[in-house]
Amino acid sequence: MRWRPGRLGVLMAALVATGCGEPKFQFAPVEGTVTRDGKPLPNVLVTFFPDPEAGTLGPRSTGLTDRAGRYRLTAGPTQTGAVVGRHRVGLLDANLLGGPGGGAEGPSEVEDGAKGPRPSGPRVPESHNEFRNTPLRAEVADGGSVVDFALPK
Numbered sequence: 001m002r003w004r005p006g007r008l009g010v011l012m013a014a015l016v017a018t019g020c021g022e023p024k025f026q027f028a029p030v031e032g033t034v035t036r037d038g039k040p041l042p043n044v045l046v047t048f049f050p051d052p053e054a055g056t057l058g059p060r061s062t063g064l065t066d067r068a069g070r071y072r073l074t075a076g077p078t079q080t081g082a083v084v085g086r087h088r089v090g091l092l093d094a095n096l097l098g099g100p101g102g103g104a105e106g107p108s109e110v111e112d113g114a115k116g117p118r119p120s121g122p123r124v125p126e127s128h129n130e131f132r133n134t135p136l137r138a139e140v141a142d143g144g145s146v147v148d149f150a151l152p153k
Contacts, residue, residue, distance in 0.1 A: 030061065041151065087139070
């Protein structure tokens, strides 16, 4: 049996010829706010998923909103921002998660930043949680982007 280079062989040869290694992605800073009915929404996990259908590839980037509803994206422990291009955006109410920054037990900060019991039910529509279903889209520009999300009540 004789080995013939197929698509994988050609791809491997191209990688070796171009210096192999991890693909390099262009990142840009991304920040913004998440509000609901005009009020800041703290403790929401914001995830930018590069959209391959729109031609954007790379790692996802995440950020957690603070008391003022502000977030800044990172992609791993050392990379700030998100890959330049088009993204699908997921929003997840971290109050519904267990562990640090989330969990359903005990008092916490509610939407206006006051201490008290957690609001019942999700503060973010369930459809916004999944890559395939989220209606939210964003474009990350070369020089950076400010992307705000205003959720209805």
